Amino acid sequence: MMRTRPLKVALLGCGVVGSEVARIMTTHADDLTARIGAPVELAGVAVRRPDRVREGIDQALVTTDATALVKRGDIDVVVEVIGGIEPARTLITTAFEHGASVVSANKALLAQDGAALHAAAEEHDKDLYYEAAVAGAIPLIRPLRESLAGDKINRVMGIVNGTTNFILDKMDSTGAGYQEALDEATALGYAEADPTADVEGFDAAAKAAILAGIAFHTRVRLDDVYREGMTEVTAADFASAKEMGCTIKLLAICERAADGASVTARVHPAMIPLSHPLASVRGAYNAVFVESDAAGQLMFYGPGAGGSPTASAVLGDLVAVCRNRLSGATGPGESAYAALTVSPMGDVVTRYHISLDVADKPGVLAQVATVFAEHGVSIDTVRQSGKDGEASLVVVTHRASDAALTGTVEALRKLDTVRGVASIMRVEGE
Amino acid sequence: MMRTRPLKVALLGCGVVGSEVARIMTTHADDLTARIGAPVELAGVAVRRPDRVREGIDQALVTTDATALVKRGDIDVVVEVIGGIEPARTLITTAFEHGASVVSANKALLAQDGAALHAAAEEHDKDLYYEAAVAGAIPLIRPLRESLAGDKINRVMGIVNGTTNFILDKMDSTGAGYQEALDEATALGYAEADPTADVEGFDAAAKAAILAGIAFHTRVRLDDVYREGMTEVTAADFASAKEMGCTIKLLAICERAADGASVTARVHPAMIPLSHPLASVRGAYNAVFVESDAAGQLMFYGPGAGGSPTASAVLGDLVAVCRNRLSGATGPGESAYAALTVSPMGDVVTRYHISLDVADKPGVLAQVATVFAEHGVSIDTVRQSGKDGEASLVVVTHRASDAALTGTVEALRKLDTVRGVASIMRVEGE
Numbered sequence: 041m042m043r044t045r046p047l048k049v050a051l052l053g054c055g056v057v058g059s060e061v062a063r064i065m066t067t068h069a070d071d072l073t074a075r076i077g078a079p080v081e082l083a084g085v086a087v088r089r090p091d092r093v094r095e096g097i098d099q100a101l102v103t104t105d106a107t108a109l110v111k112r113g114d115i116d117v118v119v120e121v122i123g124g125i126e127p128a129r130t131l132i133t134t135a136f137e138h139g140a141s142v143v144s145a146n147k148a149l150l151a152q153d154g155a156a157l158h159a160a161a162e163e164h165d166k167d168l169y170y171e172a173a174v175a176g177a178i179p180l181i182r183p184l185r186e187s188l189a190g191d192k193i194n195r196v197m198g199i200v201n202g203t204t205n206f207i208l209d210k211m212d213s214t215g216a217g218y219q220e221a222l223d224e225a226t227a228l229g230y231a232e233a234d235p236t237a238d239v240e241g242f243d244a245a246a247k248a249a250i251l252a253g254i255a256f257h258t259r260v261r262l263d264d265v266y267r268e269g270m271t272e273v274t275a276a277d278f279a280s281a282k283e284m285g286c287t288i289k290l291l292a293i294c295e296r297a298a299d300g301a302s303v304t305a306r307v308h309p310a311m312i313p314l315s316h317p318l319a320s321v322r323g324a325y326n327a328v329f330v331e332s333d334a335a336g337q338l339m340f341y342g343p344g345a346g347g348s349p350t351a352s353a354v355l356g357d358l359v360a361v362c363r364n365r366l367s368g369a370t371g372p373g374e375s376a377y378a379a380l381t382v383s384p385m386g387d388v389v390t391r392y393h394i395s396l397d398v399a400d401k402p403g404v405l406a407q408v409a410t411v412f413a414e415h416g417v418s419i420d421t422v423r424q425s426g427k428d429g430e431a432s433l434v435v436v437t438h439r440a441s442d443a444a445l446t447g448t449v450e451a452l453r454k455l456d457t458v459r460g461v462a463s464i465m466r467v468e469g470e
Numbered sequence: 471m472m473r474t475r476p477l478k479v480a481l482l483g484c485g486v487v488g489s490e491v492a493r494i495m496t497t498h499a500d501d502l503t504a505r506i507g508a509p510v511e512l513a514g515v516a517v518r519r520p521d522r523v524r525e526g527i528d529q530a531l532v533t534t535d536a537t538a539l540v541k542r543g544d545i546d547v548v549v550e551v552i553g554g555i556e557p558a559r560t561l562i563t564t565a566f567e568h569g570a571s572v573v574s575a576n577k578a579l580l581a582q583d584g585a586a587l588h589a590a591a592e593e594h595d596k597d598l599y600y601e602a603a604v605a606g607a608i609p610l611i612r613p614l615r616e617s618l619a620g621d622k623i624n625r626v627m628g629i630v631n632g633t634t635n636f637i638l639d640k641m642d643s644t645g646a647g648y649q650e651a652l653d654e655a656t657a658l659g660y661a662e663a664d665p666t667a668d669v670e671g672f673d674a675a676a677k678a679a680i681l682a683g684i685a686f687h688t689r690v691r692l693d694d695v696y697r698e699g700m701t702e703v704t705a706a707d708f709a710s711a712k713e714m715g716c717t718i719k720l721l722a723i724c725e726r727a728a729d730g731a732s733v734t735a736r737v738h739p740a741m742i743p744l745s746h747p748l749a750s751v752r753g754a755y756n757a758v759f760v761e762s763d764a765a766g767q768l769m770f771y772g773p774g775a776g777g778s779p780t781a782s783a784v785l786g787d788l789v790a791v792c793r794n795r796l797s798g799a800t801g802p803g804e805s806a807y808a809a810l811t812v813s814p815m816g817d818v819v820t821r822y823h824i825s826l827d828v829a830d831k832p833g834v835l836a837q838v839a840t841v842f843a844e845h846g847v848s849i850d851t852v853r854q855s856g857k858d859g860e861a862s863l864v865v866v867t868h869r870a871s872d873a874a875l876t877g878t879v880e881a882l883r884k885l886d887t888v889r890g891v892a893s894i895m896r897v898e899g900e
Contacts, residue, residue: 064620064764074687074807075619171617177765179609179617187601187609189505190494190785257504317771320750334494334782335607335772341747342768352764355620369799377504 047076047362048083050115050140052106052131053122054094057145057172058085060351061119061358062097072355076362080117084109110135117361119354120144121172129153136164141365143357145172145350151246151262154253158374167370169357174247175200175326177349178342179356184254184330185372191332193255196294197468198328199321200247202344203238204270204290206230206324208309212287217275230324240269241307244292251328252294252305257378260294260305266385268308277309277463280395280434283423284467286311287319291468295388302381304388311393312469319469329469386443391420391470393436395462396452400431404457408433411455415448416440430459436467477506477792478513480545480570482536482561483552484524487575487602488515490781491549491788492527502785506792510547514539540565547791549784550574551602559583566594571795573787575602575780581676581692584683588804597800599787604677605630605756607779608772609786614684614760615802621762623685626724627898628758629751630677632774633668634700634720636660636754638739642717647705660754670699671737674722681758682724682735687808690724690735696815698738707739707893710825710864713853714897716741717749721898725818732811734818741823742899749899759899816873821850821900823866825892826882830861834887838863841885845878846870860889866897 049065051058065072065082073079085097086106094102103109110118110131118135120142122128128149132142133156142161144150150157150173161168171181175198184193199205203225210221222239225231237243245265252260270290281288289312294305312319317339321327326344331337343349364371398404405424412419418438425432437445445464452458479495481488495502495512503509515527516536524532533539540548540561548565550572552558558579562572563586572591574580580587580603591598601611605628614623629635633655640651652669655661667673675695682690700720711718719742724735742749747769751757756774761767773779794801828834835854842849848868855862867875875894882888 060764068620068622071622071687071808072620075805178768179613182612182617183609186790187612187786188782189789190498190502190787191782192498192501257501317750320747332782334490334778334785336776336779338608338770338772340768340770343766346766348764349766352618352621352762355764356617357620359619360616363802364799367799369794369797372793375505378501 046079046081047116047365048081048114049358050083050109050118051085052118052120054085054087054097055121056347057121057350057354059094060347061121061354064351064355066096072359075359077366078362080358080362083115106131107134110140111138113138115140116365117358118142119358120146121354122146123148125149125152132157133160136160136166141167141361143354143361144168144170145354146170147173147243147246147250151249154250155259155374155376162373165370167361167364168373169361169371171357172350172353174250175328175340176342176344176346177352178326178328178340178344180328180340181254183340184251185375188330188332188335191334193330193332194296195331196251196255196328197318198292199289199318199326200292200328200344201238201244201290202324202326203231203235204244205321205326207239208270208273208288208290209322211273211275212278215275215278218271218273239271241267241290244290244307248292248294248305248307251292252303253376255294256296256303256380257375258303258380258382259376260303260382264305264382266306266308270309273309274463277465280393281311284311284393284436286313286467288465289318293468297383297387302383302387304383304385306385306388308466310466310468316469386441386446388442389439391437391439391467392445393434393465393467394449396433396435397459397462398431398433399457399459400426400429401457404431405433407455407457408435408452411451412437412448415444415451417444417448432462476509476511477546477795478511478544479788480513480539480548481515482548482550484515484517484527485551486777487551487780487784489524490777491551491784494781494785496526502789505789507796508792510788510792513545536561537564540570541568543568545570546795547788548572549788550576551784552576553578555579555582559587562587563590566590566596571597571791573784573791574598574600575784576600577603577673577676577680581679584680585689585804585806592803595800597791597794598803599791599801601787602780602783604680605758606772606774606776607782608756608758608770608774610758610770611684613770614681615805618760618762618765621764623760623762624726625761626681626685626758627748628722629719629748629756630722630758630774631668631674631720632754632756633661633665634674635751635756637669638700638703638718638720639752641703641705642708645705645708648701648703669701671697671720674720674737678722678724678735678737681722682733683806685724686726686733686810687805688733688810688812689806690733690812694735694812696736696738700739703739704893707895710823711741714741714823714866716743716897718895719748723898727813727817732813732817734813734815736815736818738896740896740898746899816871816876818872819869820872821867821869821897822875823864823895823897824879826863826865827889827892828861828863829887829889830856830859831887834861835863837885837887838865838882841881842867842878845874845881847874847878862892
């Protein structure tokens with residue numbers, strides 16, 4: 041039975057994503073009506089610059105007063121694509137208070153205040169959906185919280201930032217250094233003028249917090265995520281990775297500890313074997329690898345950003361939220377019942393690839409090996425090379441805790457024969 | 471607010487999948503309770519052989535009378551993992567009539583009678599979920615019908631049968647022939663004693679029908695799917711594929727025609743470039759590539775079969791259906807409003823790789839090329855090789871309709887200089 045009164049949608053923000061959402065709502069109106077069971081109507085668009093011409097959007101719908109728009113009381117769904125913490129946070133909670141459900145693409149806000157926003161949604165019996173906040177168009181939030189709802193997820197490991205993957209892929213395929221690859225990414229529009237949020241891992245860390253929270257039914261805040269950017273990755277690191285049959289990716293890794301009682305979430309560059317499915321993710325694409333008890337290994341791959349892909353995810357959520365509204369139900373809310381401990385980085389157990397500049401004289405390897413042994417870090421392979429009194433030593437360890445590795449490196453730095461620690465990189469996906 | 475009366479689940483079938491569903495329902499009971507908002511209780515298990523010992527299942531729950539079980543009236547959800555058309559079909563419709571929602575893993579039944587089953591579910595305002603029917607644990611049905619509900623899907627192309635992928639991968643990596651690779655698959659348990667359903671493409675065709683129906687909001691029945699098995703694929707075909715930088719996969723391909731008004735669905739072996747993400751899907755894994763207007767290219771990858779992975783998909787559906795039940799709502803039902811024409815194979819447009827055995831004398835290539843031109847099939851590349859009066863000619867075409875190609879091949883067979891058509895294979899994913 042088709043309802044004729046349309047569902048009213050308020051759009052907050054009309055940039056790259058918002059304008060695409062508005063465009064698809066107009067051009068695909070019949071499809072959306074059929075799939076929802078009622079028409080959807082764009083009831084208002086809140087923007088900062090009202091005078092800018094926005095093709096296909098009725099100027100009468102445009103307002104600079106976002107607060108008044110979400111307070112109207114007749115809005116069914118607020119679509120928030122402004123980004124940032126404020127005013128997005130206040131607008132979303134105000135929307136709930138005034139009877140609307142919310143679809144958001146705001147990873148920073150959800151990573152920081154997801155619990156409070158979910159609580160506000162629940163208090164007012166409204167939906168909060170945010171598929172677009174993680175990995176753009178790739179269906180990931182819904183599969184994790186619905187498709188795998190009967191399974192136990194042990195690890196989520198992925199490439200969730202397209203800018204850094206573009207840069208690392210470029211370094212890998214051309215031998216370019218970081219700055220050169222970044223310049224190309226900027227010129228092609230893959231990197232912003234200020235790339236800090238991407239290259240320092242802040243963007244990926246926000247996504248890791250959201251993914252870990254859903255995967256482990258545990259609140260994980262942005263502050264809980266260990267974060268290391270990829271600005272220090274060098275062409276020499278890629279050369280080392282190649283010798284090991286690996287490449288380097290900036291990974292977001294959310295893991296359940298072996299004892300099951302705690303979890304960790306982290307973002308850092310890591311070597312992964314070329315045979316791993318994530319190694320072949322090229323350019324600005326994203327991919328997320330999920331390991332669970334029953335399903336085994338799953339991977340989700342696609343464009344992680346961009347106006348159209350992000351709009352696709354927003355509209356999928358919009359259809360779901362509208363359907364829920366028509367049936368008087370709400371979808372899954374926050375699930376944090378497991379309340380597992382979020383452990384610090386020191387507790388993470390993985391393998392390491394360490395490059396040392398050492399004096400080229402007898403006994404150095406024995407000294408270095410002793411330091412590893414004293415800290416309980418077992419060595420898998422060592423490669424020595426050198427000439428003219430200088431040498432380099434590449435050590436790959438077996439699995440050890442990050443704390444043990446940190447202690448090892450501190451002690452190595454104190455050795456007279458160690459001139460410097462050229463790089464430390466984690467080895468994942470083996 | 472936690473409800474204390476448990477939701478009652480009836481399990482139809484307790485084989486590889488069913489026993490795993492029962493096991494997880496027991497071992498993960500607390501998690502399921504937290505995620506659903508109420509406990510779930512296994513209320514009955516219908517089996518054919520009641521005397522078989524089933525570890526962890528209370529013998530008092532076991533019955534041979536599946537009909538009585540689904541008619542009990544107090545069952546909330548029926549989980550059907552029997553497979554086949556009857557008695558599964560009657561049991562599912564009976565379950566709806568007696569107040570239960572249904573989770574099914576039955577691809578054959580859904581491909582044949584999906585519309586009638588959806589109608590029965592809708593008539594009784596109940597859910598029919600079947601994530602496990604396609605590609606095992608890989609979340610695919612839910613992403614297609616929910617995550618992409620605001621997008622326009624143009625193509626779904628995938629490896630949806632693990633047995634045939636195992637065989638083809640083995641042929642590719644070892645140079646083995648079909649029979650040798652099949653024997654190994656059988657010995658390792660990847661192929662059944664009678665492998666017909668897999669190797670002749672029936673299993674993949676059922677999945678293609680289900681996927682096409684969801685992707686295009688159009689009823690697509692098993693009979694609408696063109697089907698060609700992979701028993702004729704030879705080591706020589708793999709050698710030809712390698713020369714082209716390709717491999718061979720059994721693909722299920724559902725496409726919207728360029729004019730948007732019709733769709734096609736087909737299953738056949740095809741060459742795909744090694745650079746395509748589907749080319750690197752190894753062993754018994756499945757992967758499905760989805761192309762849509764806004765999202766672009768997405769891929770979903772994981773184990774396509776097996777007790778645990780399939781149980782993961784069943785349990786994800788079970789959680790969703792139980793949640794719907796608690797909120798008094800139902801999830802998305804059949805969406806066939808678009809009612810596009812399902813075109814026959816002749817209308818499919820793709821590229822072709824044709825190997826001909828020809829007489830090794832002047833003028834043969836000109837004759838062959840003339841036949842292609844007369845049928846409107848444009849040639850991309852030709853490769854000739856031969857000696858001692860015998861030669862082979864490998865033609866790769868530009869895009870042409872299947873009907874035009876069929877006409878071309880018929881005419882080629884009538885040429886005196888063509889001794890035989892050694893193989894015809896479609897080339898996809900370029």
